Amino acid sequence: MRYIEDMENKDAAVKAGDTVRVIVTEPIERFPHFIAPVGSGTLIDADDNGAWIKYDETIPGCEEWENEVYVESAEMASVVRLSEPGR
Numbered sequence: 517m518r519y520i521e522d523m524e525n526k527d528a529a530v531k532a533g534d535t536v537r538v539i540v541t542e543p544i545e546r547f548p549h550f551i552a553p554v555g556s557g558t559l560i561d562a563d564d565n566g567a568w569i570k571y572d573e574t575i576p577g578c579e580e581w582e583n584e585v586y587v588e589s590a591e592m593a594s595v596v597r598l599s600e601p602g603r
Contacts, residue, residue: 538569542595544585550577552585565589569596 536559544552566588
């Protein structure tokens, strides 16, 4: 498992197959389906437009997406930060 220093490097880390742990610091609204709460997860895919995060916690209403939430690049800096090693 590798921890990257900033979200700018997320694409390379995901493409390299590294496990990137993140903390979601603000709820993410995906109206009308669900609101993803503050929590933690794994960055599973990323591109220039955003990233998919697989939550550790179960999100009611997110079953159709297998507990994965898409976060657009524009909102990522305000709601996602990298996890500290050991968390």
